[in-house]
Amino acid sequence: MTWEVGSYLNIGVILGLVIFIAAMLIWVERRLLGLWQERLGPNRVGWFGLLQVAADMIKIFTKEDWIPPFADRMSFVLAPAIIMVVILTSFAVIPFAPGVGVVDSNIGILFVLAMASLGAYSVMLGGLSSDNKYALLGALRAAAQMVSYEVFMGISLLGVVALSGSFNLREIVIAQSDGWYIFPQFIGFVIFLIAGIAESHRLPFDIPEAEQEICSGYHTEYSGMKFGMFFVGEYLGLVLIASLLTVLFFGGWLGPAFLPPIFWFAIKAFGFIAFFILLRAAIPRPRYDQLMTYGWLFLLPLSLLNLLVTGAIILVTQ
Amino acid sequence: MFNLIKDTLLSQVVTLWHVFSHAFVKADTVQYPEEQPYMFPRWRGRIILSRDPDGEERCVACNLCAVACPVDCIALQKTEDEDGRWYPEFFRINFSRCIMCGFCEEACPTYAIQLTPDFEMAEYTRQDMVWEKEDLLISGTGKYHDYSFYRVAGKSIKGKDKGEALNEAAPVDVRSLLT
Amino acid sequence: MMILFYIAATVAVVSTVGVIVQSNIVHALIYLILSLLAVAVVFFSLGAPFVAVLEAIVYAGAIMVLFLFVIMMLNMGQHTLDQEKTWMAAKDWALPAGLAAILLAQLLYVLREYRVDIVPNEVGVLEVSALLFGPYVLAVELASILLLAGLVSAYHLAKK
Numbered sequence: 001m002t003w004e005v006g007s008y009l010n011i012g013v014i015l016g017l018v019i020f021i022a023a024m025l026i027w028v029e030r031r032l033l034g035l036w037q038e039r040l041g042p043n044r045v046g047w048f049g050l051l052q053v054a055a056d057m058i059k060i061f062t063k064e065d066w067i068p069p070f071a072d073r074m075s076f077v078l079a080p081a082i083i084m085v086v087i088l089t090s091f092a093v094i095p096f097a098p099g100v101g102v103v104d105s106n107i108g109i110l111f112v113l114a115m116a117s118l119g120a121y122s123v124m125l126g127g128l129s130s131d132n133k134y135a136l137l138g139a140l141r142a143a144a145q146m147v148s149y150e151v152f153m154g155i156s157l158l159g160v161v162a163l164s165g166s167f168n169l170r171e172i173v174i175a176q177s178d179g180w181y182i183f184p185q186f187i188g189f190v191i192f193l194i195a196g197i198a199e200s201h202r203l204p205f206d207i208p209e210a211e212q213e214i215c216s217g218y219h220t221e222y223s224g225m226k227f228g229m230f231f232v233g234e235y236l237g238l239v240l241i242a243s244l245l246t247v248l249f250f251g252g253w254l255g256p257a258f259l260p261p262i263f264w265f266a267i268k269a270f271g272f273i274a275f276f277i278l279l280r281a282a283i284p285r286p287r288y289d290q291l292m293t294y295g296w297l298f299l300l301p302l303s304l305l306n307l308l309v310t311g312a313i314i315l316v317t318q
Numbered sequence: 319m320f321n322l323i324k325d326t327l328l329s330q331v332v333t334l335w336h337v338f339s340h341a342f343v344k345a346d347t348v349q350y351p352e353e354q355p356y357m358f359p360r361w362r363g364r365i366i367l368s369r370d371p372d373g374e375e376r377c378v379a380c381n382l383c384a385v386a387c388p389v390d391c392i393a394l395q396k397t398e399d400e401d402g403r404w405y406p407e408f409f410r411i412n413f414s415r416c417i418m419c420g421f422c423e424e425a426c427p428t429y430a431i432q433l434t435p436d437f438e439m440a441e442y443t444r445q446d447m448v449w450e451k452e453d454l455l456i457s458g459t460g461k462y463h464d465y466s467f468y469r470v471a472g473k474s475i476k477g478k479d480k481g482e483a484l485n486e487a488a489p490v491d492v493r494s495l496l497t
Numbered sequence: 498m499m500i501l502f503y504i505a506a507t508v509a510v511v512s513t514v515g516v517i518v519q520s521n522i523v524h525a526l527i528y529l530i531l532s533l534l535a536v537a538v539v540f541f542s543l544g545a546p547f548v549a550v551l552e553a554i555v556y557a558g559a560i561m562v563l564f565l566f567v568i569m570m571l572n573m574g575q576h577t578l579d580q581e582k583t584w585m586a587a588k589d590w591a592l593p594a595g596l597a598a599i600l601l602a603q604l605l606y607v608l609r610e611y612r613v614d615i616v617p618n619e620v621g622v623l624e625v626s627a628l629l630f631g632p633y634v635l636a637v638e639l640a641s642i643l644l645l646a647g648l649v650s651a652y653h654l655a656k657k
Contacts, residue, residue: 047628
């Protein structure tokens with residue numbers, strides 16, 4: 001077997017690593033939150049608490065996997081599967097390093113956006129089929145939030161697409177050899193960052209699953225491994241957004257030659273993940289209508305303006 | 319416009335920085351089983367029955383603690399010895415109900431019942447949480463070393479009533495306060 | 498590519514039948530999403546990846562979400578399910594289904610007689626946009642004006 005884009009070895013290793021990293025993030029997040037809140041976090045199970053994930057997995061696999069009798073079985077079972085499938089498929093187009101990746105697609109960004117928009121079904125079906133008012137409220141919030149933030153998530157990317165002239169993520173990385181897009185596309189970066197957090201409903205935008213208000217929202221009725229899939233799906237989404245930010249704005253695997261490219265990618269992506277966890281530790285959750293107003297009345301015009309100015313500058317300089 | 323940016327954007331960044339700077343502060347966590355925390359002497363933990371300096375048990379079975387207990391976890395039965403001194407026949411505390419409020423200690427007129435700085439009382443069965451008098455009674459005086467109720471209150475023995483000994487003041491008539 | 502086309506087309510047809518016969522409206526919607534995704538794969542296999550992705554983003558990803566959003570508000574209970582089942586009596590669907598079968602037979606006949614070979618040649622994003630902003634720019638602008646009118650009136654209604 002050869003080590004090239006799309007080989008089975010490549011696909012298997014990427015799939016395994018991505019799921020492994022997403023699971024390990026459970027531990028990373030708790031340790032980092034502890035660090036920033038002047039406590040230790042899990043440190044008992046294994047070396048520095050590294051086996052905490054294994055313990056959590058054992059617990060979650062052996063828990064009773066309960067389907068409420070009033071729930072709509074088909075959608076209830078389908079919902080957690082959707083989020084895992086959708087986000088794992090999105091990883092197919094991410095270029096991790098030269099020669100490391102699943103597909104080299106000409107519609108890479110669009111594919112990620114399509115998958116992200118399908119991710120909304122997981123949350124909505126989960127909340128709707130649970131037949132529980134908190135779950136329904138969470139699903140309603142999630143639907144509105146994800147549909148709105150998808151819009152300018154897409155638009156904020158178009159500046160990068162215009163600069164590189166391609167939807168292909170691998171070509172976008174190569175186009176950044178003479179300068180990362182964070183500098184010309186800073187506004188696009190900020191908007192994509194915010195929209196990405198809202199899209200993966202992480203704190204501070206975890207309004208669909210706000211524990212204090214609506215008792216963890218759409219996955220209120222879920223237990224056992226179905227809840228675990230929502231849980232790991234959320235971390236997978238986190239890794240995906242971090243990888244996308246790395247690829248689109250921070251030059252992907254590009255970096256000084258003393259480290260192999262894949263390490264540069266990992267370092268940058270981990271930096272973003274740590275930043276997301278810092279956001280969780282620091283920023284309180286906005287109110288639901290504040291989030292929507294902020295999105296539609298501030299971020300959407302800003303992203304359109306950003307696209308307009310980028311386009312104008314490209315036209316003038318060409 | 320500047321104020322808007324300052325309030326919305328800058329304040330968030332400042333918050334992020336403040337939280338991030340906590341990474342360089344030592345954690346407050348006490349690693350409990352290996353590293354025992356300092357327990358304050360007045361910590362309200364496990365309940366004990368103490369003895370007076372002469373080694374007699376202090377409890378006079380007045381039932382005030384049982385009355386004061388908000389969760390009714392104390393049960394006792396009065397009995398007398400040949401001198402007519404009251405003492406509890408049994409004294410039972412159900413620690414699965416006890417909320418460590420310390421009301422019993424406040425109600426006790428003889429400093430017999432006391433709360434101690436011990437909290438490691440977990441048991442595997444609920445029945446083991448019920449402590450009898452022999453479990454509760456300690457051989458020491460607890461927090462009040464020199465206090466003996468009968469030295470303060472006086473004691474009637476054969477041929478001598480309260481307040482009739484050589485250096486003994488007459489007992490206070492509590493009903494005089496009512497007039 | 499052709500085998501991909503036939504598999505996706507079969508999935509699309511079967512799931513569309515599912516949309517019609519399902520009495521549970523949420524299940525019907527899931528079938529509809531599946532059908533749209535299958536159509537996206539059909540587009541992809543015919544060499545139009547851009548349209549395929551747009552189908553997934555716009556139809557499956559946005560419009561169907563709004564459908565589901567509305568259904569969430571409607572509080573469908575057991576009685577709607579029962580009602581839906583009584584509406585699926587054979588005497589109601591027999592005639593339309595027969596008529597549709599005639600049309601299908603005609604369609605198959607036409608496809609057999611006037612056989613067109615599908616030659617999948619990929620139409621990339623660049624070609625699509627060159628066409629959109631080249632010969633068809635007027636249609637694009639008209640569509641955008643229509644959308645703008647819709648946007649303004651929706652805003653007006655929401656403000657009222």
